[in-house]
Amino acid sequence: MQDSPNGFDAPMLGLRKADWLMKLEEVAEDHGHFQPLGPRHCATLIEDKPVLLVTFETMQGIQKRGDTGQPLGWELVRELGWSHLCLMCDGNTWFRDPEVIAYFDHLSDDGFFDEFDQVIFYGAGTCGYAAATFSLAAPGATVIAIKPQATLAPDLAGWDHRFPAARRQSFSGRYGFSPDMLDGAEKAFIIYDPLEDLDAMHAALYRRRNVELLPTPRMGGMLEPQMLEMQILFRIIAKAGAGKLTRETFYKLYRARRNHIRYLNRLLSDIENQKRPYMKALMCANVARRLREPRFMRKLDLLVRAADEGRLAG
Numbered sequence: 001m002q003d004s005p006n007g008f009d010a011p012m013l014g015l016r017k018a019d020w021l022m023k024l025e026e027v028a029e030d031h032g033h034f035q036p037l038g039p040r041h042c043a044t045l046i047e048d049k050p051v052l053l054v055t056f057e058t059m060q061g062i063q064k065r066g067d068t069g070q071p072l073g074w075e076l077v078r079e080l081g082w083s084h085l086c087l088m089c090d091g092n093t094w095f096r097d098p099e100v101i102a103y104f105d106h107l108s109d110d111g112f113f114d115e116f117d118q119v120i121f122y123g124a125g126t127c128g129y130a131a132a133t134f135s136l137a138a139p140g141a142t143v144i145a146i147k148p149q150a151t152l153a154p155d156l157a158g159w160d161h162r163f164p165a166a167r168r169q170s171f172s173g174r175y176g177f178s179p180d181m182l183d184g185a186e187k188a189f190i191i192y193d194p195l196e197d198l199d200a201m202h203a204a205l206y207r208r209r210n211v212e213l214l215p216t217p218r219m220g221g222m223l224e225p226q227m228l229e230m231q232i233l234f235r236i237i238a239k240a241g242a243g244k245l246t247r248e249t250f251y252k253l254y255r256a257r258r259n260h261i262r263y264l265n266r267l268l269s270d271i272e273n274q275k276r277p278y279m280k281a282l283m284c285a286n287v288a289r290r291l292r293e294p295r296f297m298r299k300l301d302l303l304v305r306a307a308d309e310g311r312l313a314g
Contacts (some may be wrong), residue, residue: 038099056127
């Protein structure tokens, strides 16, 4: 793979949408192909066997991410020599357009996925729905989906009112109810925060023999960006590519939250709301010792003074 202004190292941040799409097409055509799929979707393929990563991403999310403005999978292509198929949408579409469905039917009929030793489907949120759903086209694949919706069909998920515009789309038929589409997967991992009620309700619908539900309490709704900040998302995907992703390996990597300030702040807030001063003191002492984090050092100092004066409280 070449390193050039047209290669994977070419920054794509700060471009207007039309220029960004032109650059994306240019790089993809240099290393594989670029294919429009109707007015709201496109696909890029970078082929370099034997492992294929299939990601579903919004164009807006790609343009905002990191310091490159490139699809998430391109970094793994650079580092691990994998192939990468990226399905992109303009806005939240759940990839329900007929052109996308026809594209996956075509790939399946042509035996495209059979050419790879390992296939991983990945997506987050609305794209997590698509990752789980379209894994049907690649039996034996591994799926990693962060807080995916199972469906937005009113008769099955009428309790989720977050996406009123999506109610006009059909979530029935082929590639419809996402949990059923996982029947052919080797393994699926659903990552979600159980304290986010609607995300937890969708996750519960995914309960299957080949599905691991991986709760991550207090990570909130912005799970994917935080996993990128903790530098564990690529490692999780890499484990899947090596056939070594398990519940145990996930939670070993997830221990990185112990150094993640946003998580620690939420945990501290919960402890404060529960009026548990001694637990608060233990936590502040731990974080102050390990990370020298100013907020926790100040709170620890106040707690020590309060204890010395006999007025320790939550």
